[in-house]
Amino acid sequence: xxxxxxxxxxxxxxxxxxxxxxxxxxxxxxxxxxxxxxxxxxxxxxxxxxxxxxxxxxxxxxxxxxxxxxxxxxxxxxxxxxxxxxxxxxxxxxxxxxxxxxxxxxxxxxxxxxxxxxxxxxxxxxxxxxxxxxxxxxxxxxxxxxxxxxxxxxxxxxxxxxxxxxxxxxxxxxxxxxxxxxxxxxxxxxxxxxxxxxxxxxxxxxxxxxxxxxxxxxxxxxxxxxxxxxxxxxxxxxxxxxxxxxxxxxxxxxxxxxxxxxxxxxxxxxxxxxxxxxxxxxxxxxxxxxxxxxxxxxxxxxxxxxxxxxxxxxxxxxxxxxxxxxxxxxxxxxxxxxxxx
Numbered sequence: 001x002x003x004x005x006x007x008x009x010x011x012x013x014x015x016x017x018x019x020x021x022x023x024x025x026x027x028x029x030x031x032x033x034x035x036x037x038x039x040x041x042x043x044x045x046x047x048x049x050x051x052x053x054x055x056x057x058x059x060x061x062x063x064x065x066x067x068x069x070x071x072x073x074x075x076x077x078x079x080x081x082x083x084x085x086x087x088x089x090x091x092x093x094x095x096x097x098x099x100x101x102x103x104x105x106x107x108x109x110x111x112x113x114x115x116x117x118x119x120x121x122x123x124x125x126x127x128x129x130x131x132x133x134x135x136x137x138x139x140x141x142x143x144x145x146x147x148x149x150x151x152x153x154x155x156x157x158x159x160x161x162x163x164x165x166x167x168x169x170x171x172x173x174x175x176x177x178x179x180x181x182x183x184x185x186x187x188x189x190x191x192x193x194x195x196x197x198x199x200x201x202x203x204x205x206x207x208x209x210x211x212x213x214x215x216x217x218x219x220x221x222x223x224x225x226x227x228x229x230x231x232x233x234x235x236x237x238x239x240x241x242x243x244x245x246x247x248x249x250x251x252x253x254x255x256x257x258x259x260x261x262x263x264x265x266x267x268x269x270x271x272x273x274x275x276x277x278x279x280x281x282x283x284x285x286x287x288x289x290x291x292x293x294x295x296x297x298x299x300x301x302x303x304x305x306x307x308x309x310x311x312x313x314x315x316x317x318x319x320x321x322x323x324x325x326x327x328x329x330x331x332x333x334x335x336x337x338x339x340x341x
Contacts, residue, residue, distance in 0.1 A: 034074025166250025221255030
């Protein structure tokens with residue numbers, strides 16, 4: 001039986017357990033240059049010491065105006081590579097594997113003078129109205145994702161995740177409510193994501209899995225449902241996505257349908273993806289109760305569990321959770337801390 005403390009392997013990605021630290025923006029870049037600093041180093045390395053199997057670095061953007069804020073990370077320049085490589089090396093030295101989430105905020109780029117998007121639709125009445133990308137700019141954007149992936153590989157990351165959820169650019173393209181284009185990228189809502197996946201896969205080693213985070217449903221009135229996202233996901237799977245990181249919403253203000261606010265509320269969507277696509281999935285959504293996280297894996301709802309806020313509160317959540325569900329310490333408790341466990 002698969003449990004929280006059992007190893008996981010897919011292609012070249014070999015994890016010591018089923019625990020993932022999902023991407024969580026730190027808004028802590030000091031010089032607005034997109035480079036990770038000592039805060040990011042301490043933040044990510046602590047979760048490797050703390051026992052996580054996979055650490056995924058927060059949303060890291062392909063161009064300066066692709067960031068949610070000017071205090072977010074970027075991979076639009078080779079100058080970013082050394083600072084990321086320092087984090088990668090230290091995280092791996094403590095036993096975890098490390099990935100990076102590559103993204104573009106699209107219409108949700110708060111500090112861009114004029115955000116860009118598939119169509120000129122603002123997030124809400126208080127947000128800036130984005131400019132619709134031209135067809136040529138859309139094709140060029142695919143190249144920016146590929147270039148960021150090349151830099152991620154140069155920095156030594158074990159895997160790459162594409163952010164196609166929470167209302168960011170790839171999500172905006174595959175959302176019928178947010179993409180009202182008349183060109184090829186409007187006629188085929190999956191096309192932009194498919195092209196990004198193919199471009200990124202070309203930059204990655206053949207045996208390295210590509211993760212893709214996707215919102216299974218939208219909450220705004222008129223938003224898409226599970227059937228639509230699964231149809232899009234099948235296209236993404238054919239294009240080269242290997243593991244789906246399943247979440248919901250984030251595209252804009254919720255309408256009549258509201259997101260859950262209880263432990264495990266998104267797990268059924270992870271299971272739906274696993275059953276429909278037959279590929280590994282990561283479940284998220286208030287899974288910090290060790291028993292719930294363990295049951296999510298043991299029941300076959302998901303292959304991996306992402307614990308976000310729980311790991312913000314407790315860098316050693318993985319060690320504490322494994323002890324809670326097994327009654328023993330993990331073999332990889334750091335030697336200097338062994339007497340405390």
